[in-house]
Amino acid sequence: MSTIDDKATEVPEDAAGESAETVPPEQEKEEVAEKKEINKGLVIFVFIAAFVASLIVGWILFPMVLYTQENQPIDFNHALHLEEVENSCESCHFFREDGSYAGVPKLAQCVDCHDEVMGDDPDELAFVENYVQKNIEVPWLIYSQQSDCVFFSHAAHVKAAKMDCVSCHGDIGESTSLKVYEKNIITGISRDIWGKNIGGIKLHSWDRMKMNDCAKCHKEETGNQGACFQCHK
């Protein structure tokens, strides 16, 4: 038994020795180099592929998972209303006498005109039937709603600093329909606060409403980014 085993192990050893002798050493080196090159190319390819995949996951898939898309209860045409009203944005988004800001108008303001259906728009019909006649407030989703700990003074910005609405809210006044409301599933806050651009690139002053954006503008305009309590409560 032992002899057969020995022979069996001997044979391949011999064969290996012969083949090593027959193949010239230079050719062997080339083969190894070729293999290395293939490996190198493969590594770079896998790296780039994984990098691209990570970017897709991080910049496209993750935001899709992070934000749920919600539609407003009814559509609203800002441009159309802006033509009809006399006092521009402040006609509906006004200051109260005590200095507080009305924000999104309540039903009481809408009823002044929309007591009955005025046009033939299905959204207006739905508005009058479902909200005005039933006297229910429209549960608007507010794009610029800040979190609970933020105190934002419209009076300080609009009245004292004479800023226009566009600086922070963009050209929403010219829009003919309301965009989809993207809600962060963790914080419940609109994506308009964090900004659309996942890379953090800001092209307009109204692209984002984060604390750093407030602080940056405050520093530029007042020379000082302000104390905590200036914007927090």
Place this chain on the structure above:
Amino acid sequence: MKVDTKQKKFGMAIDLDKCTGCGSCMVACMSENNVPFKKDETNKLDSITWIKVYKVTNDKKYPDTDLCYIPRPCMHCDGQHGHAPCVSVCPAVATDNDKSTGVVSQIYTRCFGCRYCMAACPYHARYFNWWDPVWPEGMEKYLSPNVSPRMRGVVEKCSFCFHRYQLAMDKAYVEGRRELREDEYQTSCTQACPAGAITFGDLNNPKHTVHKMVQPDNKHHGKPKNPKAFRLLERLGTNAKVYYLSDRKWVRKLGDNQTPNEESSKKH
């Protein structure tokens, strides 16, 4: 000394001879600032009171016995170089000393609950939320929307009702003003005190009652020129913005925690 009218220094003067210890200020403060409470508040180590009324006595037998109530809000210290003891220890920058108003802030969403500030505060004015607030059913509808409620694991303290300043400023802006009248910004405790013991206003404004009462000496870290006025633990140099007034010498001495044989004149 020329006082910059834009640079405000809100502060308080509490007349201890008027205070009856009724606790109205504590109640008013809790409802104004959404301060959480529990069914059992007997353990004072874990109950939250932004302003707290302490009772002190002169430790003398009848007929010389006397007592005094000391309401203690946050002192909103300026320190010797413009920072309060709590502000300089906070690793999260969750509290700062607003140079334009003198109010020491506390940002609950920034705080991570290390409680260094509580250790640094010599007045025990800071409180830790050991639990999430639980409101009796229906009471959450009575919470003030102007003060954000706190969550478990953060520190909170008196803010001099700063939201009232913000709202008053909003009204002023809409009316085209930039300055507030004295009565437009008053803290909740000031208005609630039935004895009128608390006076609140701008210590930098000579027209304000609080300035007239205390006569703060800004060259010497706000030390009161009024001999009847004092601050708690003056010797620590916290440069507090809450002043106390009393005709009684033992109360004034107690305010600085003096040892029995110590003379207050040595320190002044």
